[in-house]
Amino acid sequence: MTLKLDKVNRGPHLSTLVASSISREIAQGRLKPGDQLPTEQALATTFGVSRNVVREAIARLRSEGRIWSQQGRGAFVADAANATVLTIDYETLQRADSFRNLFELRGMLEVQIAALAAARRSDADIAAMEEALDGMRTAPYGSVAWLKNDLGFHRAVAEATQNPYMGQFLVFVSERVRESILAAGNQQKSDDMARTTLGEHERILAAIKAGDAKGASAAMTRHLAGAASRVGLPGGEASAKPASPARHSRLRKAVRGQAAG
Amino acid sequence: MTLKLDKVNRGPHLSTLVASSISREIAQGRLKPGDQLPTEQALATTFGVSRNVVREAIARLRSEGRIWSQQGRGAFVADAANATVLTIDYETLQRADSFRNLFELRGMLEVQIAALAAARRSDADIAAMEEALDGMRTAPYGSVAWLKNDLGFHRAVAEATQNPYMGQFLVFVSERVRESILAAGNQQKSDDMARTTLGEHERILAAIKAGDAKGASAAMTRHLAGAASRVGLPGGEASAKPASPARHSRLRKAVRGQAAG
DNA sequence: TCTTGTCGTGTTATCATACAACCCTGATTG
DNA sequence: CAATCAGGGTTGTATGATAACACGACAAGA
Known part of the structure; x- marks a missing residue:
């Protein structure tokens, strides 16, 4: 009864579906x-698969911290906070606002990272x-x-913070952003863009080299604004909360600024 | 002929070890x-387990994007960038510098989030x-x-950014930080701390309520600095210089003990 | 009544085997 | 030479069996 098994596309494996x-x-x-949870046997008959498949599915969920199981007792749903992994599934990535939100998160990280890296x-x-x-x-x-x-440059900046988690998180987010861009497809390239992008990177590097934290985050902000416009991010858009304009983070200005230029 | 696997402790499941x-x-x-990768059969004999166990292990790695497999061909190591999950394993969490680095990352997120939330x-x-x-x-x-x-408050702040990823990331990082604290054990508590902490939160809320982004991030910065000192970390703020690892011998020592769930 | 020990049942963990689906290679055949 | 096909190897799935463990029922003893 609880089975829905609706045409999940991704992953031909039955265990993935389960x-x-x-x-x-x-x-x-x-x-x-x-x-x-129902017993493995029950799940197997419910889904119409072998118990082996159910076990692979459970092993997967357990590794994600979503459930825990104990021999002789059963499998139980874990507290959401106990999730040991952070995952962004491919489906939600394809939603338009996901892209904008991810880009915003990335920007938040990058700007701060640039400042730390300069120091x-x-x-x-x-x-x-x-x-x-x-x-x-x-x-x-x-x-x-x-x-x-490009990714290597940003990773190098992140590693310059001497905090390994910075690179780990940034690369993760950046990869999701990239996937999102790929999913959206359509973007045009030009030599002009290459020059502009390179120039932005060079300014970031110069500021970091000089140990100028403020300058580094400013340069990164400009770079992100440019990148946003290059990937056609709709800025200042409807679903973004129209918040008090004057006073808040550069990030917001970045997202908004690309619409103008 | 039982498993020979090097010393892995955590996770009683064979598939986890594999x-x-x-x-x-x-x-x-x-x-x-x-x-x-070697064939499932080969891995099974190598590890001294059944092929079933190997399959559960592979299912797990596949779900994490670390490997991919195709029927009739085999299993292959995926590009690191393809990892679909961000995971921080328990072992590295127990290192003292991990705690400091995680706390720094959390602070970076929180301060920016507070500003966005106010807006x-x-x-x-x-x-x-x-x-x-x-x-x-x-x-x-x-x-x-x-x-x-406490976590609920911070999550509410993150959700006020109207960007779901903010909450997702922040909660993930915060939970790792909390685990790290629990692993260290023995925090001393006092009513004084309770009052101070509450006051810090109230100031954050007031600034967010007023739509004062700068004030919110400033209040959050103060809160984090306070929290840092309460858990025995020098200088909570994103300081320019990396803290010297030698300072945390107390934490490291305490970390040896297992965490209570 | 309370405690304690035992046992039976249900569940997970693991093993073993078999078959189906699929890929790759190489020989056969037109 | 090209197309086809047979075979072995590999993963995917199914099935049955056994061991380890948890938990409640139940009877024996105090």
Whole structure:
């Protein structure tokens, strides 16, 4: 009865379908934290699959911290806070507002990271940034090599904070942003864009090199504004809360500013 | 002929052990992206477990985007960028510098989030914050209810940004921080701390209520600095210089003990 | 009545085997 | 030479069995 098994597309594996189905039950509150799941046998017959498949699905959910199980007792829904992994599934990525929200989160991270990096960078960090920048110079705009070096530059900045989590989070978010861009498709490239983008990166690097935290975050803000407009991010848009304009973060200004230029 | 797997402790499930073992091979570069994994049968005999266990481990790694497999061909190591989940394993959490770095990341998020929240908050958001604050007033400092409402307050702030990813990321990071604190154990509590903490929260709420973004981030900054000192961390604010790791020997020592769920 | 020990049942964890679906390769055949 | 097809290897799924464990029922003893 609880099975829905609606044509889940992604992943031809039955275990994937079962896992998403159970996951959905939890997300929609039909299975609350503490509730006991049906037995593996019951789930197997319910879904019409073998118990083995159910076990793979449960193993997956358990690794995500969504459920926990104990031999001899059963499987139970875990507290949402106990999730040990942060995951953004592909479906929600394809929604338009997801892209904007992700971009905003990324911007928030980047701007702060740039400031920290300017204060803490080592010579090796600078070298890594310069190497990535060189890679971008020799690769055609938008090519795989270009994107790789672009990400590499930002990762180098993040690593210059000497805080490994900065890079970890930033790369994760950036990758989701990139996927989102790819999902949306359609973007035009030009040599002009390449020059502009490179210039933005160079200004960031210069500020970090000089140890100028304020300048670094300002340069990063400009870069993000430019990047937003290059990927055609609709700025100052309806669903964004029309909030008090004058006084808030540069991030917001960045998102809004790209509409103008 | 039982498993020989090196010392892995956490997770009584064999599939967990196998998964972390393979995961470690990937992390340490002994299995590079594109490489083909041994066959399931081979892995089964290598680890001394049944093929079923290996399949559960692989299902888990596949769901994390670390590997991909195709029927009839085999399983292959995926590009690191393709990881669909962000995970911080329990072991690294127990290192003292992990705690400091996580706290710094959390602070970076919170300060920006507070500013955004002040600009975008709705009445419902304000109500949620006040409810959480009330919950903190009636609960003893440091109790489960207190912590729950504390997190609830911060989550409400994050949700006031109208950007769901903010809350998602913040809660994730905060939970890791909390785990880290629990792992360290023995915090001393006092009524004084309760009052101070409550006051900090109230100032944050007031600024957000007033739509004062600058004030909100300033209040949040003060709160984080206070929280940092309360958990025995020097300088909560995003300071320019990386804190010296040597300062935290007390934390590191305490970390040895297991966390109580 | 209360405690304690035992047992049976249900559940998960693991094992073992078999078959189906699929990919790749190489030989066969037109 | 090209197309086809047979075979082995690999993953995906199904099935049945056994071990480990949790939990309640129940009887024996104090």
